[in-house]
Amino acid sequence: MTPGPGVGGMWLAAALLAATYAAVISERINRAVVALLGACLMISLGVLTQEQAVDGIDFNTIGLLIGMMVIVSIVRRSGLFEFLAIWAAKRVAAHPAGIMLMLQVVTAVVSALLDNVTTVLLVVPVTLVICERLKVKPYPLLVSQIFASNIGGTATLIGDPPNILIGSMVDLSFNDFVLNLAPAIVGIQIVALGAFHLVWGRGLSATAEARAAVMAFRERDAIRDPLLLKQSLAVLGCVLVAFALARVLKLEPATIALFGAAALMLLHCLGRSHDEQTKFVARSFEEAEWITIFFFVGLFIVIRGVEVTGLLGICAERLLAATGGHMTATAIAILWGSAVLSAAVDNIPFVATMIPLIKSMAPAFGGPEALMPLWWALSLGACLGGNGTLVGASANLTVAGIANRAGIRFSFMEYLKIAFPMMLLTVAIAHVYLTLRYL
């Protein structure tokens, strides 16, 4: 069966992409299974050869994701994140409003360096312990942390999967992201801190006795393995420096992340028995999020199918026609379109589709260099838009899942009422930033 490129192949690829999107959005079947089925159908129905499909997988993205996941799975065992959260809470004398601010800052910073889901998995449990001791409702702190994780993650290449995708598929460096997005993100996070303080923070209070209970927490006792902590910090530091120097070192992010993961495992394995090493390494690999990895693999192939048949090129022409071929109109359309769509659907397939589409606009704008504002618009829109609804980003659902199990109600509508206007506010700031700096 070989429809190949051509009108028939194009419609078949479009139908498979649409079916994959619909199945991912419905959330009735695991997204990794959906993406892999979509990919296998692209090959089985002749849209792609297996060679083309394998060629469509961006192994730099896959390697970077796996490398960082393994590093984080090891670092978290040291107790570093509990330490940071308790330390932050005590710096503001355990006042609930101060804790809300500090934990947002911790979440945003950690999220810039790790993926968002991991960050909230690490910060939320300690937040719940602190709130329980303070006898404060955790809901406001949890919502503010969802925002901080999605905002902070936008600042760097490794902070959020859409950025990993953009960085890898467009060949943008860690420094490109930091220099172009971090200034906007600092401003947006400061506004979010202020907004959450006005909405919730200033109304939070706790008794002196409850605050004393939190002040009695010993953050140093949260460090479970001091040697592992030192090793983890050393490796994480080296990995970040290497990301910053990637161009000089002529290394791709995947190589750096996997190098860091291997080095950290080596350090921990030294002097241990064969059995201990096997157990440690197996656990480190097990804790990588394989659902995300296989979702990416399948998605890359589905997108490649659509790309090969020329459908994305046609979509790009339509988008250019709609915006009159103006850079400003195109960038703003991408920013707001990405934000609204990312609030409603998973932003990863959307970004993965948009990247080749935007790439194909290069001739219209005078070459790949001219597309830079569009990449930043896509990143800001897709990452910040995820805050808009409870299903907008994986971190949101992760926090809601933990909260619901702990008896804290997280309803879709209640979240939407606060989050959607707040998301629009953050995207409006991004709009101003893009206009002033690039357009």
Add this chain to the structure above:
Amino acid sequence: MAIKCGEIMDANPPVLRPEDTVLCAVELLLERRQLTVPVVDASRRYIGMFAKSGLFGLMLPKVVAIEEDLPSAARISDLAFLAEDFRVLRDRFAELGNRRVGELIDASVPTVTPDTLVAEAVLLLFRAVNFLPVVEPGTGRLAGVLSTWDVLARLRGTV
């Protein structure tokens, strides 16, 4: 030799009712040196188990008590940082004393019937349960309790 649970179970175990207080349940745990006690209604229909895990779960931070439902990355493996002394636990225990057993029932403990083979029940006992409620299949009534000690006693007797 096909020995069934009904042959070696304790047919007259101590039981609790949902309306009993937690303090009363704790007295029973202490008196019988057990970690779990079956809870039955007025017609002796089995409802679930009152277990020390449910009791301790309410004395610990909630996020720790629900950790089995959380992804491994979200589990707090050590509470040393809480730096709490025994007085705090005692105060929390005192708050729990007047609550009802019905609020702490664990209905997830596997059950067996009087006709279940002991060899099959041993697998369940191996998986960290010390007491298995033996429930009559038709009526749902508690027929008895099979404990690790009942099985061990029978094994020693048959060797």
